[in-house]
Amino acid sequence: MKVTPVNHAKAAEEFIKDTSHERFHDKRLWDLRQKRDEQMHALPEWQELRSLASQIKEHTLTHLPDYLEQFEANATKNGIHVHWAVDAAEHNRIVGEILKKHGVRSLIKSKSMVTEECEMAPYLAQHGVCVIETDLGERIQQLDKQMPSHIVVPAVHKLASDVAKLFAKHYNTDPDDDDPHSLAWAQRLAARPVILSADAGMTGVNFAVAETGSFVVCTNEGNADLSATVPKLHIATLGIERLVPRMADLGVFIRLLSRSALGSPITQYTTHFRAPQKGSEMHVVLVDNGRSHRLGMKDFWTSLKCIRCGACMNTCPVYRRSGGLSYGAVYSGPIGAIIDPTFNERKYSTLPFASTMNGSCTHVCPVKINIHEQLYQWRRVLAEHHELPFVKREMMRMAGKLLGQPKLYRAALRGAETALSVVPRVLLYNAMNPWGKNRELPPPVSQTFYAWYQENRIKKG
Amino acid sequence: MKTTMKIGLFVPCYIDAFFPKTGIATLELLEKCGQHVEYPMTQTCCGQPMANAGCNADAAVAEDLFIRNFARYDAIVVPSGSCANHVRHHFDAIPQTDEVEHVRRNTYELVEFLHDILKVQEFPWAEFPHKVGLHNSCSTLRSLRTASMSELGESFFSKPMALLSHVKGISFVTPKRPDECCGFGGTFCITEEAVSVRMGLDKIQDHYTAGAEYIVSADSSCLMHQQGCAERAGVPIRFIHIAEILNGSRA
Numbered sequence: 001m002k003v004t005p006v007n008h009a010k011a012a013e014e015f016i017k018d019t020s021h022e023r024f025h026d027k028r029l030w031d032l033r034q035k036r037d038e039q040m041h042a043l044p045e046w047q048e049l050r051s052l053a054s055q056i057k058e059h060t061l062t063h064l065p066d067y068l069e070q071f072e073a074n075a076t077k078n079g080i081h082v083h084w085a086v087d088a089a090e091h092n093r094i095v096g097e098i099l100k101k102h103g104v105r106s107l108i109k110s111k112s113m114v115t116e117e118c119e120m121a122p123y124l125a126q127h128g129v130c131v132i133e134t135d136l137g138e139r140i141q142q143l144d145k146q147m148p149s150h151i152v153v154p155a156v157h158k159l160a161s162d163v164a165k166l167f168a169k170h171y172n173t174d175p176d177d178d179d180p181h182s183l184a185w186a187q188r189l190a191a192r193p194v195i196l197s198a199d200a201g202m203t204g205v206n207f208a209v210a211e212t213g214s215f216v217v218c219t220n221e222g223n224a225d226l227s228a229t230v231p232k233l234h235i236a237t238l239g240i241e242r243l244v245p246r247m248a249d250l251g252v253f254i255r256l257l258s259r260s261a262l263g264s265p266i267t268q269y270t271t272h273f274r275a276p277q278k279g280s281e282m283h284v285v286l287v288d289n290g291r292s293h294r295l296g297m298k299d300f301w302t303s304l305k306c307i308r309c310g311a312c313m314n315t316c317p318v319y320r321r322s323g324g325l326s327y328g329a330v331y332s333g334p335i336g337a338i339i340d341p342t343f344n345e346r347k348y349s350t351l352p353f354a355s356t357m358n359g360s361c362t363h364v365c366p367v368k369i370n371i372h373e374q375l376y377q378w379r380r381v382l383a384e385h386h387e388l389p390f391v392k393r394e395m396m397r398m399a400g401k402l403l404g405q406p407k408l409y410r411a412a413l414r415g416a417e418t419a420l421s422v423v424p425r426v427l428l429y430n431a432m433n434p435w436g437k438n439r440e441l442p443p444p445v446s447q448t449f450y451a452w453y454q455e456n457r458i459k460k461g
Numbered sequence: 462m463k464t465t466m467k468i469g470l471f472v473p474c475y476i477d478a479f480f481p482k483t484g485i486a487t488l489e490l491l492e493k494c495g496q497h498v499e500y501p502m503t504q505t506c507c508g509q510p511m512a513n514a515g516c517n518a519d520a521a522v523a524e525d526l527f528i529r530n531f532a533r534y535d536a537i538v539v540p541s542g543s544c545a546n547h548v549r550h551h552f553d554a555i556p557q558t559d560e561v562e563h564v565r566r567n568t569y570e571l572v573e574f575l576h577d578i579l580k581v582q583e584f585p586w587a588e589f590p591h592k593v594g595l596h597n598s599c600s601t602l603r604s605l606r607t608a609s610m611s612e613l614g615e616s617f618f619s620k621p622m623a624l625l626s627h628v629k630g631i632s633f634v635t636p637k638r639p640d641e642c643c644g645f646g647g648t649f650c651i652t653e654e655a656v657s658v659r660m661g662l663d664k665i666q667d668h669y670t671a672g673a674e675y676i677v678s679a680d681s682s683c684l685m686h687q688q689g690c691a692e693r694a695g696v697p698i699r700f701i702h703i704a705e706i707l708n709g710s711r712a
Contacts, residue, residue, distance in 0.1 A: 013655035022659070030638070040614045047613065315612065317642045321659045354653060356646030356660075357513070358599035363612035372603075376551075379515030388515060392648075396516035403474075403511075404522025406503035413478060434654040439661070439689030442479040449477045449484035453500050 003346040005387075006329065008354040012322030015157075025157055026320040032153075033314045035263020036364065043255075052252050054368035057305035060243050061295060067210040067243050068286065074213025078275040081283045088118035091287050095120060095202075095235060096127050098283055102233050104129055104199035110217070110224035111135040112204030113151055113308060114237050114287050116330045117343075132194050134223035136187055143170050149324030149332065152261045152310035157323045191223075201227035205238035205284075206307070207253055211246045214274040215284065218257060218267040225271055236273065237285040240292075241304040253307060256366035261309040294342045299377045303338050305367040312361035312371055318354060327351060334361035338374040341382070349387035352378035413448060469534035470500045471507070471527075471568070473541045473681075480681045486708040487540040487571055493586065493708070494579055498538075501530040507539075508554060509547035513647045521554040532560040536578065537568040540704045542601035542680045543647075545570035550604060571704055572679045573607050576620040583627050586709040590630035593706075594673030595622055596664070596687070598680035599642050607679070611640045621679055621703055628706055634671040641667070645686040661690035665698060675699045677706060 016022050040046045060067055072082045085091035091114070099107065107129055109115065121131040121142075133139040137154035141147065143166055148154030155163070160178040168175035173186045203224045208215040215236060217224045228234045244250060258267045276282035295301050313319045313333030324332035329340045329348060337355060340348035352375045359372040382388060402409055435441070447455070468491060472484040491498045507527050508520030527548070531537045539545050548568040555561060575581045601607045601621075608619040625631055644650065644660025651657075665687055668676050676698060678684050684700045691698055701710065 009653045009655065012653065016655045016659050026663075037611060037614065317644065317660050318653070318656050321656050352515075353649070354656075356599065356642050356644060356649050356657075358642035358646070359603035360599075360610075360612055360640070360642070363603065363610060376513070379513070380517050381515075383515035383517070392514065392652075393516065396511045396514050396519045400508075400511045400516065400519030400522055403506040403508070404526050406505055406526065409505045434651045435689070437654055438658040438693055439686065440692035441689065442685050445479065445481055447481065449472045449481040449500075450502070452481055452485060453488075454502070457500070458502070 003344065005346060005350045006327065006348060008322065008326050008328070008350050011326035011328065012318075012354070015323040015326055016321060021157065021159060022321060022323070024159055025323055028156060029314045029320045032261075032263055033311075033364070036260055036311060036314065037263075039259035039263050039265065043259075049252055049256055050366055050368050053256055053307075053366055054305060056244060056249050056252060057367050058302065060245055061241065061301065061304050064240065064243070064295065067245055068240060070210040071208055071213055071243060072286075074211065075284055076213070078213045079282070080213065080275065081281065083283060083285045085285055085287045085289070087289050088287075091118045091237065091285055091289065092120050092123040094285055095237070096124060096129075098233070098235060099124070099129055099200060100127070102200060102281075104233065106130045106132065106194070106198045107200045107202055108132050108134050108195050108198040108227045108231070109202040110204065110219060110227045111138050111154070112202065112237055113148075113330065114204060114239050114289075115202070116148060117289060118287065132191075132198070134191055134195060134221075134227050135219070136184065136221060136223075139187060139191070140166060143167075146325065147330060150310055150313055151308050151331065151335075157325060195226050195230055198227075198231045200233040200235065201229070201231045202235045202237065203228050205236050205242055206257065207250060208238055208243050208284075209245075209247050209250065210243055212274065214272055216250065216254075217271050217273065218254070218269065219271075220262075220268045222269050225269055228271070228273065229277065232280045233283075234273075234276065234280065235283045235285065237287060240286050240288055241306075257307055257309055260311040260364065260366040290342055294339070297342070299381075300338065300342065300374055302369055303335070303374060305369050306335055306339075307367055309366060311364040311366065315360045315364045316355075317358065317360070318356060322354070327354070334371045334375070335369070338371055338378060341378055345382070345385060346387055349382050352382065410450070413450075465495060465497050466535040467533075468496050468498045469531045469537045470498050471504060471531065471537055471539040471544065472500065473539060473544045474506050475685060476540065476681050479685060480702065483540055483681055483702040483704055486702065486704040486710065487538070490575075490704055490708040491538060494575070494581055496579070499534070504530045507544045507547050508552065509544055510647060512547060512551055512554065517554045524552055524555045528555070528561055528564055531564050531568075535567065536574065537564060538571055538574045539568065540571040540679065540702060541682070542570045542598045542605055542607070543682060545573075546600040546604040570601060570605055570607070570679060572601065572621045572624060573605060575624055575707070576607070581624065581627075584624075584707050584709070587627070587707055588629040588709070588711060589706045590711070591674045592632050592634050592672055593625070593675045593677045594634050594636055594668030594671060595619070595625070595639075596643065596668070596676050596678040596680075596683055597621065597640070598678060598683045601679050602640060621677075624707060625677070625703065631706070634668065634673045636667040636671045636673075638667055643683050643687055645683050647682075650686055657686070658690055661687050662694055662696075665691045665694070665696050669696055669698050673698060675701050677701050677703050679703045
């Protein structure tokens with residue numbers, strides 16, 4: 001099947017055209033970045049925490065098989081059923097079978113990026129299970145049939161007025177009442193009966209602890225707690241990288257997570273799950289889905305340290321102005337741009353180029369992933385794998401040749417007028433139109449520096 | 462001040478073609494600081510455009526030529542943070558010989574060269590009676606580390622501001638997002654035109670609202686992009702390379 005690369009630039013252009021959305025989006029996420037900065041300033045040990053978090057994750061990832069087995073053994077001892085899924089299909093099949101065995105028709109779910117990654121909801125729908133998101137942002141996205149546009153605030157690209165219109169369609173509320181309290185109330189009224197009557201609940205996992213076989217879920221709405229504890233069946237699903245070795249390690253991550261994500265000291269709910277409630281069943285699905293392969297990639301394995309805080313998105317000047325949906329992937333923004341190509345190199349070949357490589361992401365990352373360096377490295381890999389557009393590839397080949405031959409280069413540049421038509425070609429391919437669409441060219445000059453030097457320094461000796 | 466070194470001046474392609482004044486100012490400034498400076502006539506480019514596009518192999522010929530031009534100097538100085546960053550941190554399309562390592566180790570962006578190596582404390586010839594907004598390119602800020610970055614919460618330092626503070630009459634405005642990228646990004650400014658321009662306009666507006674008459678930077682590529690955006694949008698703000706101010710330009 002022919003795979004077309006995601007056209008991030010075009011989607012971003014559309015997003016920017018809609019000024020009110022783009023302005024809000026930039027402002028809202030920049031506000032989160034600033035709140036994150038305030039939290040950082042309040043903790044003198046911030047950089048030490050980042051280093052510790054990075055070290056713990058790198059240690060865990062380099063001993064992953066041991067810790068996974070330790071987790072499995074301890075979780076099993078606690079009475080949790082542990083499953084292993086090699087890929088998305090197996091994950092969905094496992095979840096489907098558990099649900100079938102319990103005769104589940106309705107499943108309430110809290111936020112989980114892995115289930116998005118595995119496209120679980122459509123799969124379960126085909127098997128007669130109705131999946132309802134309980135996280136407000138996720139529910140908005142589900143009603144609007146869109147992917148989450150941000151890993152922490154999934155509907156951040158929408159205005160309250162968009163949500164009012166969407167809720168009016170589904171909940172029969174007033175389409176003009178965009179007061180956030182009314183909207184939250186409408187969602188609460190709609191969600192509570194669903195939660196109370198659900199057959200099963202599903203959550204993601206923020207951290208799984210190998211030494212205890214327990215896991216932690218962090219939310220701000222308490223919806224994960226409801227999803228996990230109201231029904232008699234709780235399934236938690238996680239990528240295999242979400243392990244930490246010891247309970248003592250958790251403190252480092254809990255302190256960093258919400259501060260980095262939202263600029264709050266801690267999430268409203270930090271719930272530890274250790275064993276099923278009396279009369280209930282608890283299942284954990286450990287998902288690989290390409291992670292083992294990524295772990296073996298010399299330049300990219302540290303992307304598995306990610307704790308999904310979204311700080312890189314909040315700080316990214318490109319993400320803030322293009323919106324998460326423009327990435328056309330479950331994982332958007334800087335972290336998305338370095339992990340998406342491991343899922344489908346051609347489809348996401350454009351994403352490492354949707355960056356100015358400014359490096360802000362790397363320096364806010366609480367686990368010190370060198371995101372912008374991995375973006376740079378991905379560009380090389382993609383060029384080597386022939387995943388660059390033909391024109392770009394050819395222009396770079398020609399530019400490289402020309403820039404290696406001073407005589408030819410000078411001949412091409414001779415005269416300041418021709419310089420105007422040649423240099424941008426060397427510098428920015430031959431495409432002058434995109435430059436000039438919304439920008440003027442630099443004013444013409446009478447002579448190049450080279451010509452000036454020759455006239456004023458060489459000839460005058 | 463150190464004893465006189467033999468300095469090779471690297472004038473990047475877009476400065477050569479569009480901003481020759483910046484090249485001239487750099488040359489004259491280094492000479493005023495007592496340095497012996499040469500401009501090798503067969504220089505072209507450091508290879509950055511190809512390497513940043515992922516086409517590293519295509520950068521090899523330019524990198525090789527760069528070495529042939531500059532290996533004989535004690536220091537190579539360039540009035541561009543992104544080019545200095547490429548030479549120092551990326552430049553690996555060719556075998557890493559002693560010569561290559563010498564060049565990579567001794568290539569400096571102009572501000573860091575003046576600040577760290579020559580340790581220049583005064584520019585008696587310089588006067589710039591204007592309000593300026595300082596734009597640190599991402600390469601100088603986060604790779605060459607010539608200023609503190611807000612992401613790390615570190616104590617404030619700014620090598621370009623330290624140098625500019627020796628200029629008579631100059632004053633600085635404080636933009637709201639001083640570390641935000643302006644959206645140039647090399648080929649990004651063409652392939653992601655809409656985002657690039659939006660970022661450029663935001664950058665200009667931030668400085669203009671803060672009261673800047675000029676945006677000053679150590680990177681002409683950022684300035685070229687911002688100037689293009691400002692002119693088209695009709696934002697009355699001017700642009701100048703730090704070399705020109707330090708060399709005594711008054712406007």
